Amino acid sequence: xxxxxxxxxxxxxxTLSLLLKFRLEKEGYKLLTAEDGKKAIExxxxxxxxxxLTDIMMPFISGLEVxxxxxxKLDMQIPIIVFSxxxxxxxxxxxxxxxxxxxxxxxxxxxELVIRIKRLLQ
Amino acid sequence: xxxxxxxxxxxxxxxxxxKIVWILSGILGVIIINLVIYLKYLRGYLRNKExxxxxxxxxxxxxxxxxxxxxxEEDATKLKIVKKxxxxxxxxFKRKIFLTVLSKLKNDISGEMADSIQHLYVESGLIDYSLxxxxxxxxxxxxxGIKELALFEITNVYSEISxxxxxxxxxxxxxxxxxxxxxxxFKGLDxxxxxxxxxxxxxxxxLLEILQKFDxxxxxxxxxxxxxxxxxxxxxxxxxxxxxxxxQVINILLELLAHENKDIRVEAIKVLSYFQANEAKQILxxxxxxxxxxxxxxxxxxxxxxxxxSDEDFILENVSHENFxxxxxxxxLLKFINTDRFNSLSLVASDVESKAIFNYLEDN
Numbered sequence: 001x002x003x004x005x006x007x008x009x010x011x012x013x014x015t016l017s018l019l020l021k022f023r024l025e026k027e028g029y030k031l032l033t034a035e036d037g038k039k040a041i042e043x044x045x046x047x048x049x050x051x052x053l054t055d056i057m058m059p060f061i062s063g064l065e066v067x068x069x070x071x072x073k074l075d076m077q078i079p080i081i082v083f084s085x086x087x088x089x090x091x092x093x094x095x096x097x098x099x100x101x102x103x104x105x106x107x108x109x110x111x112e113l114v115i116r117i118k119r120l121l122q
Numbered sequence: 123x124x125x126x127x128x129x130x131x132x133x134x135x136x137x138x139x140x141k142i143v144w145i146l147s148g149i150l151g152v153i154i155i156n157l158v159i160y161l162k163y164l165r166g167y168l169r170n171k172e173x174x175x176x177x178x179x180x181x182x183x184x185x186x187x188x189x190x191x192x193x194x195e196e197d198a199t200k201l202k203i204v205k206k207x208x209x210x211x212x213x214x215f216k217r218k219i220f221l222t223v224l225s226k227l228k229n230d231i232s233g234e235m236a237d238s239i240q241h242l243y244v245e246s247g248l249i250d251y252s253l254x255x256x257x258x259x260x261x262x263x264x265x266x267g268i269k270e271l272a273l274f275e276i277t278n279v280y281s282e283i284s285x286x287x288x289x290x291x292x293x294x295x296x297x298x299x300x301x302x303x304x305x306x307x308f309k310g311l312d313x314x315x316x317x318x319x320x321x322x323x324x325x326x327x328x329l330l331e332i333l334q335k336f337d338x339x340x341x342x343x344x345x346x347x348x349x350x351x352x353x354x355x356x357x358x359x360x361x362x363x364x365x366x367x368x369x370q371v372i373n374i375l376l377e378l379l380a381h382e383n384k385d386i387r388v389e390a391i392k393v394l395s396y397f398q399a400n401e402a403k404q405i406l407x408x409x410x411x412x413x414x415x416x417x418x419x420x421x422x423x424x425x426x427x428x429x430x431x432s433d434e435d436f437i438l439e440n441v442s443h444e445n446f447x448x449x450x451x452x453x454x455l456l457k458f459i460n461t462d463r464f465n466s467l468s469l470v471a472s473d474v475e476s477k478a479i480f481n482y483l484e485d486n
Contacts, residue, residue, distance in 0.1 A: 015183045015227045019235075022187050083230075086335065109233035 004030045005121055006047055010040030010054040010066055011083065020053070023110045024117070037061025041069055044076075051121055053113075055083045056091050064094055071099035079120035083108070178216060182207075182223045190238050207246040221248060221270070228273055243274040256282060261291040268294070272301040280306075288319045296325045303329050307336050314347045320354040330361060341366045348374045353383055360389045364396050372399050379405055388416045395424035403428060407436055415445055422451035431459050441467065450479050457483055 007029050011017045014035065021031045032047055034040035038060040044052065052070065056063040063082055070076050082095045082103040092103050102116055133141065185203050192199040211217040228239045243249055252274075255267025264286065271279055280302075287298050299321060302310035311329075321329075347359035348371060356378070363371055378390035379402065394402040406413070406421045413421070422440075425433065433455070440452040457464040468480040 013226050013230055014179070015186065015223050016230045018183050018187050019190065019227065019231070022191060026191075086331075106230045107228075107232040107236065108230070110231065110235060111233065 004028065005051070006030045006032060006049040007051045007053060007117070008032045008034065008040055008043045008047065008049040010034045010037060010052070010058060010063065012036060012055060012058050020110060020113070023114065027114055027118075029117070035059075037063065037066045040066050044070060045074065048076075049078065051078055051117060052080045053083065053117075054080065056088055056095065057085070064091065064098060067095055067098040067100055081113070081116060081120070174215075175219060178219045179223060182210075182220050186223055186227065186239075186242070189242055190235055204242065204245045207242070211246060211248060211251070217248070217251060220246070224248070225270075225273060240274050240276075244276075249274070249276060252276075253279065253282070256286075261289070261294050264289075265291075265294045265297045268297040268301050272297070272304050275305055277305050284313070287313050287317060290319075292319075292322055295319055296322060296328075299325055299329060300332070303332050307338065308333065308340065308342050311342065311347075314350065314352075314355050314358070317350075317352055317355055320352065321358055322354075326354070326358045326361060329358070330365065334365075339366070341368070344368055345371055345374055348378065353386060356381075356383075356386050357389060360386070360393050364393045367397075369397060372397060372401065375399070376402055376405060379409070384414050384416065388414075388420050391417060391420040391424055395420070395427060398427050400428055403433075410436075415448075418443075418445070419447050419451070422448055422455070425455055426451070429455050429459055434460055434463070438463075446475070446479075449476075450483075453479055454483055 005028075007024060009017055009020055009024075009031055011020070011033070012035050017033045017035070021033055024031045032043045032049065034043050036059040037054075040052075040054060040058075041061065043049070044066075052066070054063040054066050058066075061069075067080055067082070070078070070080065079101045080099065082092060082100045083106055084092045084095075084103055085106045092100075095103065101120060104113060104116070133144065136144070185206065189200055189203045192203075207220060211220055224239055224243055228236060228243075231239070249271075252267045252270040255263045255270070258264055258267070268283060268286065271283065283298055283301050286294055287302075289295050289298070299313065302313050304310070306312075341362065344359045344362050344366075347355050348363070350356050350359070360375075360378075362368065363375065372394070375390050375394050375397075376399070378386055379394075381387050381390065391402070391406065402424070406417075406424070410418060410421065425437075429437075437452050437455050437459070440448055441456060443449045443452060453464065453467075456467070464483075468484065471477050471480050
């Protein structure tokens with residue numbers, strides 16, 4: 001049984017995914033990336049992560065649907081951080097209503113994200 | 123061979139119309155076969171291009187991450203990456219990919235890393251290609267160049283960009299305006315001082331949205347823009363006056379009530395209404411008959427917030443106004459300031475329209 005905490009990152013921006021993977025793995029987390037919501041759900045079901053990072057707008061299945069699936073279908077209570085862009089304030093509210101724990105508005109600082117992840121995983 | 127001759131002989135014996143149909147079918151058949159071959163080739167070509175794009179994108183993403191995470195002691199690594207990128211971007215296709223990679227990350231990341239991306243954009247020489255785009259004769263290339271310079275926050279080309287603020291093509295002007303405001307915040311609005319060309323409605327909304335995201339909400343003096351000869355500048359300044367509660371410009375707003383442009387007069391009434399500026403009431407009452415319907419409606423909407431019993435005579439003059447909206451608003455105001463008078467008028471109302479308005483207002 002490994003002690004490394006697992007994080008699923010659902011993000012369609014491959015460059016951002018790579019940057020966060022590099023940064024979070026440096027912090028000692030195991031990062032599982034998914035380029036769309038469908039793959040994210042597969043990763044979550046297979047690996048049972050300790051935290052989820054998800055963008056709102058993604059192909060096939062949106063971030064909101066990912067949150068809903070995790071909270072309602074999988075009944076998992078792990079922390080979820082949502083990435084939003086300018087003009088998506090109402091969607092962020094919906095994300096909180098569905099069970100998201102925190103959100104970060106793009107553009108965001110990876111250092112700040114690390115702090116928030118650490119706080120949520122304490 | 124005999125069979126072929128037999129077919130030819132048969133074809134020659136066919137009626138002319140059938141012959142034409144056969145020939146056309148043949149031609150169409152050849153065209154379809156050629157199209158199928160071409161589409162197959164095109165699909166292969168695009169897939170191949172996509173693969174090459176993905177390969178380079180993945181390579182450049184890796185290089186970018188290495189660059190961003192290289193510590194200060196690893197200057198040699200950074201220099202090596204910059205050198206490699208300088209060579210790569212000489213090729214147009216690779217330059218496009220590298221720019222895509224940088225842009226994608228610059229849009230989503232802030233802080234020190236965003237500064238590093240900006241630094242790499244300059245160091246690799248991509249900035250020179252963006253600047254070269256400004257010299258292009260094609261407007262779309264120019265607009266893209268300005269957009270890139272804005273995205274990577276290149277502030278020292280302000281004067282160069284300023285040359286295009288009155289460019290004939292609106293798309294270029296839009297990018298120029300976004301460049302100013304994104305990079306210089308409220309100070310960037312100085313371009314309004316002598317702008318000749320119009321600002322599109324969509325861009326006005328975009329500029330306001332950008333301004334609202336800044337921490338420093340200290341707006342500069344908007345008075346000169348309210349006095350501008352450019353109608354769109356005045357309209358934009360009116361929006362600023364309302365959003366940023368510029369009470370100190372009320373006197374200029376009152377002057378705008380006599381502006382030659384009707385849209386500006388209507389908007390001025392709306393802003394004065396928002397400020398509940400009582401000073402405007404008498405001016406608007408005096409001009410009421412000569413005002414357009416839109417101004418009259420805007421004034422009655424304004425009265426909803428500042429109506430007094432002393433306005434009763436004016437309101438009574440308009441309870442039979444030919445415009446349905448004004449008539450309704452007048453009766454609504456009358457009900458508010460003098461219910462008895464409203465009820466007495468309600469009793470004598472004879473036409474269907476008036477009865478409907480009275481019924482509606484009595485219930486609401």
